Amino acid sequence: MRCKRCEQEIAKGEFCRRCLVKVVERRVRKDIRLKAGINKGTKILVMDPLSAYFAGNLLPAVEIVRKSASSFGIRQWDSYVYKNSALNDFLNRKGIDIAFAPLPMETGPDHYLECLFSGKKPSQPAQGKIFPLFSHVSADELELFCRSKKLTFPRFGGYSLGFLDRMEKSYPGTKASLAKAVKQQNIK
Numbered sequence: 001m002r003c004k005r006c007e008q009e010i011a012k013g014e015f016c017r018r019c020l021v022k023v024v025e026r027r028v029r030k031d032i033r034l035k036a037g038i039n040k041g042t043k044i045l046v047m048d049p050l051s052a053y054f055a056g057n058l059l060p061a062v063e064i065v066r067k068s069a070s071s072f073g074i075r076q077w078d079s080y081v082y083k084n085s086a087l088n089d090f091l092n093r094k095g096i097d098i099a100f101a102p103l104p105m106e107t108g109p110d111h112y113l114e115c116l117f118s119g120k121k122p123s124q125p126a127q128g129k130i131f132p133l134f135s136h137v138s139a140d141e142l143e144l145f146c147r148s149k150k151l152t153f154p155r156f157g158g159y160s161l162g163f164l165d166r167m168e169k170s171y172p173g174t175k176a177s178l179a180k181a182v183k184q185q186n187i188k
């Protein structure tokens with residue numbers, strides 16, 4: 001198997017460790033540029049080391065506010081962060097423009113499947129201030145990224161991550177197509 005970017009021989013995955021870091025940074029940078037609406041002086045809340053890394057390294061001219069996820073009662077990262085009222089109140093009260101949430105590509109599909117199997121209504125974001133930082137990066141890719149950068153890997157609250165992983169193994173591309181389908185229905 002060869003790295004898709006530099007053609008170096010690799011044991012598994014699509015990219016070698018060094019290229020993966022570059023690919024992840026490029027995808028996140030692109031997402032931020034196209035969708036986050038960040039300008040000079042934008043006030044950004046970061047709640048975990050991984051989001052802090054991206055806010056600090058990819059966006060030089062912003063104002064970064066740091067507060068721990070646990071202070072909003074967030075113990076794991078999943079779609080319920082959009083509905084977190086302590087967090088939404090804090091963003092409004094402090095005039096913060098955007099909060100980075102370290103949610104991987106699987107988050108939307110995961111939430112969709114959870115709702116499908118349990119008969120719950122998918123949660124819609126209360127407002128557009130909570131930005132999923134890793135819409136185009138899988139949990140596996142993030143784990144490797146964190147290992148390379150010596151950053152703490154966020155704890156995901158995935159209901160069906162194991163299920164999605166098994167699907168992906170049997171049918172490569174499942175996660176990406178499900179993520180796309182779910183996005184079209186505006187489920188986050």
Ligand SMILES: [Zn+2]
Nearest residue numbers: 003006016019
């Ligand atoms: Zn490579």
